[in-house]
Amino acid sequence: MKKAIVDGLGAMGSSIAENLKSNRFFVTGIDPDPDTIETALIENVINVEGHFDEATVADADVIVLSAHVPYIIEAMELLKKLPVKENAVIVDIGSTKTEIMKHAEGLDNFIGGHPMIGTDQEGIDNRNKDMFIGAPFFLVGKQIVATRASSMLKSLGSIFQLMSAEEHDRLISGISDLPHIVAFAMTDSVDQILPNNQLTWQQRVAGGFKDTTRIANSSPDLWTGILMTNQEQVLTAMDTMIDTLKDYRAAIADGDTKVLNNKLTNAQEIREQVGESKND
Amino acid sequence: MKKAIVDGLGAMGSSIAENLKSNRFFVTGIDPDPDTIETALIENVINVEGHFDEATVADADVIVLSAHVPYIIEAMELLKKLPVKENAVIVDIGSTKTEIMKHAEGLDNFIGGHPMIGTDQEGIDNRNKDMFIGAPFFLVGKQIVATRASSMLKSLGSIFQLMSAEEHDRLISGISDLPHIVAFAMTDSVDQILPNNQLTWQQRVAGGFKDTTRIANSSPDLWTGILMTNQEQVLTAMDTMIDTLKDYRAAIADGDTKVLNNKLTNAQEIREQVGESKND
Missing domain, CATH: 1.10.3660.10 (6-phosphogluconate dehydrogenase C-terminal like domain)
Structure with a gap:
């Protein structure tokens, strides 16, 4: 069974988590809000609550960074110091890529992501595990990681598209x-x-x-x-x-x-x- | 029973016709397209087909001009020569008012109308007699005719608003x-x-x-x-x-x-x- 970590269980993050869980991933969820975690557990969005510790990270095949941009960057810096699995994929879903890509150096498994979903509804209660179907999901980074990312997140049903940051x-x-x-x-x-x-x-x-x-x-x-x-x-x-x-x-x-x-x-x-x- | 003439049975015209007919008006429909007239008769949008002749016009309490602008103007010129009832209302629904208001002189019962309905679907098959509910219906002309028009077309459920052409x-x-x-x-x-x-x-x-x-x-x-x-x-x-x-x-x-x-x-x-x- 493949393992995923989803950091940030807002509308998009929880949608990805639920999608992966219902597609045979074991999903560890991270969120600072206890109510969100409770909902995520009760409503089968995630398998367990967790943190970015050595054991959890070492075991993950895909790590989704779906918090706000400053927290994405914080998580990227943290992950540089942790034992990420060799073929794992770390992907964010922030809407701007310039700043995030500056922090990608030294994080080989990282690829910038930007799913084109125009949701203005926030929070786990507005999740929809099918929201990505047929929508573009832009990837910014190396081809090899992009291929791995689109394979790992295949169940989202997005149209993955690799391009340069510019x-x-x-x-x-x-x-x-x-x-x-x-x-x-x-x-x-x-x-x-x-x-x-x-x-x-x-x-x-x-x-x-x-x-x-x-x-x-x-x-x-x-x-x-x-x-x-x-x-x-x-x-x-x-x-x-x-x-x-x-x-x-x-x-x-x-x-x-x-x-x-x-x-x-x-x-x-x-x-x-x-x-x-x-x-x- | 009040009587109405609706000239032009496109999406909006036929919606008004059907609305008036279902609100106890006897509705005479005018349209150059025989298929449209057939549909209007079969589907109870109008009571009878008719024309702008002396007898029909003399009997009408409300005359709705809902054809394209050149035909609205043609009808206005024609109505100047016909025996319009004293307290009848003639109202158009064209989206520009400047040109139409130029032809309003000498047609005392006329008031310019502009229902704010953003329909891009054309034709009688796209009618909906409730499409005007809650939508603004601008009136351009004299207060006394505006009052009569909003009373006569009350069943549309529009929000009538009188203003100057400018x-x-x-x-x-x-x-x-x-x-x-x-x-x-x-x-x-x-x-x-x-x-x-x-x-x-x-x-x-x-x-x-x-x-x-x-x-x-x-x-x-x-x-x-x-x-x-x-x-x-x-x-x-x-x-x-x-x-x-x-x-x-x-x-x-x-x-x-x-x-x-x-x-x-x-x-x-x-x-x-x-x-x-x-x-x-």
Whole structure:
């Protein structure tokens, strides 16, 4: 029987733990919250509670670091001093990779991970062991460890994709950072466009506005951190967006129906290819 | 028994027709498509098929113009020559009001209408007589006709709101036009940020990107028309958005965590108030 350690039993960590346990892994869970551990034990998310001690680590085939970024880094430093099994895999699931990869040196079995799951629900009660099915799971690091990681975590049903840290950060700036900035900025802008309006927000809004700004109701603290961590790529992405808006603006100001129509058609054709997924 | 005429039995028109019919109106339906009329008759959406002739118009308490904008205008011109009942209400449901209101002069019983329903499904088969419940229904015109219209269409369950054409256009620029432009422009931008990327779109995308760009999969022809019709307000809205993005960019470029956090917090607090509705 293979053995796993899952450090951090939030919504994603507990989902991975439960998935592995129901796929014949013996799962040791780590979490600072006693209620979370109790739930995890009662509801069969983990086999036992544990810690990063020599015996547990020496025995583990896969170690999942699913706490918040500072704790992931703390765990990485700790694991450097412990007897990790030769072919074991250590994988994190933090959403930024730059800082974490700095600490990966000297931890040969480590691979950076980033499952693309847009969950805004936190905690073990919001787990779902099938949440990873069909969703991309980006891996940053060495091919050999990536292959081992995707084999070990096969039961998640993710689409594993290896890339460089730089490629990851550019990708994330486009598909996650920019949409969040834009959602915040548009909520802000619409509030400026409609100042002292007598209508309540609830009456003002149409489906389009709600869809496009939904993720502006995300944690400001979390997003301040994420955006600052990926500063360079975020600025490039924002410049592209501002320039594109200026192009659209020029077409509208000129009353150039043909140019505007071409731009909208181009975007619509791209968006049509994206489609929807069952994660939506 | 009150009498209604519904001209244009698309998704919205047929929803209104069915709603009125099931609320004790005798409904005459008009539509150029024989299949639509057949469905409307068989499925009890309307009582009879009809036309804008003297007898039908003279008898109607409410006339709903729910065809495309050029046909709405055609019908308005036709109705100016027909014997509309003294206290009858003529209401359209087109999404732009500027052009339509130009033709309202000389048609005393007319009020411009704009139900805020974000349906991208077309045709009578996509009707739902409850789709208007709790959704804003903007009215543009005279108070006395607005009062009559909201009384006559009470069974829709909409939240009726009277405003000036200018107020309507500014409102729409913020809650509908800008979100659409931004969705198109962001789809375009992300494609520029990730050129020659080896990942397929399906693998690239996260929930945040999909949510914020979903409405970019709208008809480019339709939106070219809508944006050009509301040109002045759209340009003002775009300027606000571009300036807001520049402010955010400056905070990120300066590494000013506090300023960025304040901006995100402000936007998040606004967005939180908006909430969701069952129409989403």
